[in-house]
Amino acid sequence: MPDTFLELRHVKTHFPVERGIIFRRRIGTVKAVDGVSLHLQQGEVLGLVGESGCGKSTLGRTILQLVPPTEGTVILAGRTLNELHGTELRQARADFQMIFQDPYASLNPRMTVYDTLAEAIGSHRQVPAVEMPARVAALMQKVGLPPRAIKKYPHEFSGGQRQRIAIARALAVEPKLIIADEPVSALDVSIQAQIINLLAKLSREMQLTLIFISHDLSVVKHIADRIAVMYLGKIVELGPAADVFEKPLHPYTKALVSAVPIPDPERERQRQRILLLGDPPSPMNPPGGCPFHPRCSHAVVECKTSVPSLDEFRPGQQAACIRLKEIS
């Protein structure tokens, strides 16, 4: 594809599990991300969903080179990020930024809003000191922070306002890609809506490519163009947001969608829930074959041995399941 902006090729991120103090020996591997390939266009919003431990956060961190991939390549705007080192990587970081879940932990409590944003603006380019206040003010306006808040410290803000500061800090270097890892999960419902609207507006206006990581399907459905569903380090379904939510293909996506409570008593009481058995297995020794087969009600013997590939079943909608034709 000519207009691919971000490309992942068979990305794997494995963490060794070691034991022993003097003689460290490897007792296993956590395959947090295990062979993910993905194409994103500029300005696209991808929702990355899955349950805890599925590897969605690790994938986000791997794309940003906060964790080096064990295998595979990450290509952003024609540059292979995982081959960059030192200064090159530092310079490249101006193109991609991250927003974290907890705005209480990700801001320096001893820095005012001005200091935080000015540091971010000055980190990648020289800005004359006289211009700085205007730049900071422009950033604050962009994320909806009142100008009088410029000299305040993080503790003087509510959770939603802090998340706005974190978003402003990410925007300070004018990045092209932002990865937001559960940016609204720590916020109250009425504040969530404000932040979701802000992120949607920014991605539209600034042609930002946004990867929105969340466990909350209804939030992701709202903001994303496409959704990728992860299970045990692999993408099991990928497609347009509305299709994945309303016409899910993969048995896991179906169960996940049916487990999300709908705030409508009539619909909620009538619908059939697909109840999964047990918990997600440990990524340290994932089951062979299809990672979902031990919890899948459609599993047959073949699912235990053959690893399904992510194939297209409807236009733009892919799923990794060998029995898809029979069960849909």
Next chain:
Amino acid sequence: MLLKVTNLKTSFHTRNGVVRAVDGVSFVLGAGETLGIVGESGSGKSVTCYSIMGLIPQPPGRIEGGQAMFGDMDLLRCGPEELRRIRGARISMIFQDPMTSLNPYLRIEDQLIEPLLIHEKIERSSAIKRAIAALEEVGVPDAAQRIRSYPHEFSGGMRQRVMIAMALITKPQLLIADEPTTALDVTVQAQILELIKKLQRERGMAVIWVTHDLGVVAGFCDRVLVMYAGRIVESAPTQQIFKHPLHPYNRALQKSIPALQAKGAELYTIPGAPPDLARKPEGCAFAPRCEFAADKCRAGEMPLKEAEQGHATACWRVLDGEIKL
């Protein structure tokens, strides 16, 4: 009627002043009924439950007034001995984080039989039999073996099942659940909700379910209380809360949830943030954020009043028919 709470007031005395966390809450709960309490953080939903259970640390907390009649006993006034006989026997509570509610040093076995040994004075061996049966009932596989494990050997969902087994082992009449599924994945949350529904049907137990998730309330509760800044602002049967909101806050809350919106449409947002409970505004606490606020909303406090049969609101303007939501 199983529980009748009247004008409960709980405050915390802090350096920043007196935080009126619960400020005049009244409700009744029938036997076998499921009551949902929804609200955002700081709305007083948890403090209400903690007050009823006698779990407010005093100081800094203080129960300023009110009554919580459970049968013919006022839970707010009875002594620690009496409370101990009720808690864990006739009223049980489960919490959000199962890991911090289980003792990491004790086997599940010892923690499960504790309520039985205290409340029923039975032999350890028969208590263990009941504990195994209780674990099987909540769907812990291999219960006879797993009962010898420690909490860290269980996953989050399994730990929450252990908590539920522990809370229900004495067959209480009332279960208070403080966001027990918030820390869990949605597929596990669905399992736990089904489980509690099933146990409730079998035993006719009443449940108070505290949550911020309107979706959970919709599928699970008979009646709902919506709380804001320490007060109940609306109380109604679940259907009515969703289909026919009578308080601007409830309506705004529902409008701002992505699940109910057309995709891509801008989400409705409530301007501003909840008030500081140590410096609550005069009059209706929601007025500064309310699009319908008029002068009289800022003048005096509005008590919760029935607008229709079983459906109460704390909004002047709705009650006087000035606005339609």
